[in-house]
Amino acid sequence: MEKKFEELRKRCEDMAALGSAGALLGWDQNTYMPSGGAEARGKTLAVISELAHHQLTCKETGALIADLHDWAQAKGHDSFEGSFLRALKRSYDQEVKIPAELVKELSLATTAAFEAWHKARAASDFAMFAPHLEKVAELNLRKAEALGFKNSPYDALLDLYDAGMAREKLDAIFAELTAGLKPVIKAINERADKVSNAPFKGDFAPETQLKLSLEIAKALGYDLTRGRQDLSAHPFSSGISSPDDARITTRALRDWLPACVYASIHETGHALYEQGFPKEFAFTPLAGAASLGMHESQSRFWENLIGRSRPFAAWALPLYRKHFPGKFDSCTPEDIYRAANRSEASLIRVEADEVTYNLHIALRYEIETQLLDGSLKVKDAPELWNAKMQEYLGVKPAKDSEGILQDVHWGFGMIGYFPSYTVGNLISAQLHAAARKDLPGMDGLIAKGDFAPILAWLRAKVHTQGAKYKPEELLQRAIGEELSVAPFVNYIKTKYSELYGFKA
């Protein structure tokens, strides 16, 4: 069996190498690739992912998994071998279930949908995208049927991104979340001018923004011998070969400093997770996140719970002053804290603040679940979108490009992905509350820029587990809790009632 395990391990190394090559090809595509290389790059990426798919789903891999499963589980649930087989089998089971023909149809439909989405958004014309969204929904339904599910086809899709997640849970989560947040948003809306973000507006040289954000990332614990920061149109992080090569990108807007600083902190949060996987997990199925939601919890933890806290503002102000002499002379730490936390209902998800963000997700969740179960027709989706924006946030898109056409996800063929953003936000608040208990002097640590104990806490609780456990089990092991809404809503209520001066 040991010999068979070595054989399987070698196969996983091959998959990991292909995954690493694919990650680098993607990173380069969004950073340094000359524009003329785009078509060839698309083809190369398709081949690499096809080869990886083949390595995973071929009968040799399947036979080894079947042969080794019981032997590995007998080593113990927490053992390297047991977790290795469990994580691998999960991907294997998912991928073998989808027929090659459907994979191909999805790939072709997605390429067409992505192109149509691009044009539709530019023209702000939903009708151009509608037939593609129909096709995407239809193929995702077939995919769900191929994968299998107990209650709802949507569950099968959710499970791809967040193992164990289900519509039943999410219905309850979004109901509680929406009920908890709507009064807060209303109260803030009535006191809009109580909090100003003026300190962050001005003329900030982009090169200096990059230096500043890199200094912050380093202070948080980002190891630049195993990572780097580059510019890209849309910030992202990429575990090119985690834990030893985990990169981030950011962007910089000359007139709005937080775009760079907070994108950078967000992506650093992702990269810290990847850098925290144990070295011995490298090139195995365990060198990954427990789920997309868990990954997002790490970015949100640093971006919002830490990065928009009062002690963080106190620590960061001298840095802002150092990099932008004169610009922050008349600011107090409290001014910075308030500027980092102005909340305003707006149309665009990626620009939304932590109070309103999850309601953007809630309406996407409602639309995509209804599209999948057939209770909503594609042609009626923009109307529902706009009505929900009005209901949840009190704003209404004037055109579809700033409404239903704003996100690429459906154009990428992904249904069931959006909820992981909200799950991440919820977990980040749960982890934060638990960390505060374990580290009573946390505010003091943050105020002096000593982030190491906080990172060490995340490392111990989350990062070093890699993909050993499903997110639910990981959360239970880490802090003894189930996924819950209350810590997040409490955090928002406490913070914003004080900031805006209302009774929560």
Next chain:
Amino acid sequence: MEKKFEELRKRCEDMAALGSAGALLGWDQNTYMPSGGAEARGKTLAVISELAHHQLTCKETGALIADLHDWAQAKGHDSFEGSFLRALKRSYDQEVKIPAELVKELSLATTAAFEAWHKARAASDFAMFAPHLEKVAELNLRKAEALGFKNSPYDALLDLYDAGMAREKLDAIFAELTAGLKPVIKAINERADKVSNAPFKGDFAPETQLKLSLEIAKALGYDLTRGRQDLSAHPFSSGISSPDDARITTRALRDWLPACVYASIHETGHALYEQGFPKEFAFTPLAGAASLGMHESQSRFWENLIGRSRPFAAWALPLYRKHFPGKFDSCTPEDIYRAANRSEASLIRVEADEVTYNLHIALRYEIETQLLDGSLKVKDAPELWNAKMQEYLGVKPAKDSEGILQDVHWGFGMIGYFPSYTVGNLISAQLHAAARKDLPGMDGLIAKGDFAPILAWLRAKVHTQGAKYKPEELLQRAIGEELSVAPFVNYIKTKYSELYGFKA
């Protein structure tokens, strides 16, 4: 058969995608990769090249090649299908002949040799490297035996880098070359102070050097929508996905402008070749150079034959002035021409000028052929090296780090690679002489920076052929000549006798 050809084509696309991924992984390793990623990168690269090797040598590929060979050749020697099969079969035949066991031994020995070479060079202690060089020679001999040869095992190795090349030809080439160049070197040596390179010495900001060299590259015809220039310790070019993504790197020394400018022109020459492959060759075995020698001819053509010509100096001087205001005020175009052509026998190959360069190769050729046929013992190699340096160039290394330990090639396990540098130099002079006949106003074109007709000539004669023909056939088709020494020696004699004022 058409269907089988499509099947084979798909297999070649997979290999090309793996090749492209490997190229990007290598490019990144030498440009942006964080240092901590090195070990994982080595592993990833090994897996990717193993997968590519498997795709090429597996029995399915072999069967398709066997089935299609006659059908494809019947389409005509020059046809796409005929050339495709010929090029693929050449690589296939080479790779299947080497037993997996030997591939593995070579890989292990090379890893060890490379590490030993690094340490030996740092310590300038040949004894540390000697046992590894013995092993490399032994394994290369076994490789040659596996590949098969008519006259000399060295021929089998040569053929890997330069199809059709043989020791018999090279013996004659180096004899003629050495005889032709030695008197020139002697004459220059006696008039060393006749030519000054002082204009290129000074304090040149590296960022500005990069801008200048990129402007030159663009002027030569380098398409930056399908390429880019970055910094690396050792300049290189990489066809990441030719013809649509062909990149170069360069380096910059603050006190010596030509290090950047001429490295950049050299690599641009390589990249222009890759950008010139027909679009329909992409992802096929035809998207490659005819040989390493042919590739080198393109870099040398632009670097030396064009870039160190009198009209080029006249065109470049205003650019130097624009980028470095004040620094070239008192220079004439003739000063620049002379500065770009100071020749001086020196110890280090990569810093050698066009007069002395091939003698560095001649002595490496002598040593590696003798190591392979057993007439030279590894322990006696440094002595022969030093004696030959004295004989050919009149200089003698004080230590092995600036002698036999200077180059990485043997440490990389490569024997038979060096001659392609000289072959490239010879071809560049032949192409140049032919181009001058076809383009009578070539000097005038260069002087006004109109390089397009010269590039178009190379495109038509060489680039658009990709890997359709062996180098000998390509040269014959392009200019109706065999590989020959005379054009190069004549070029050197004419140019340097005038520059240094002696009778050639």
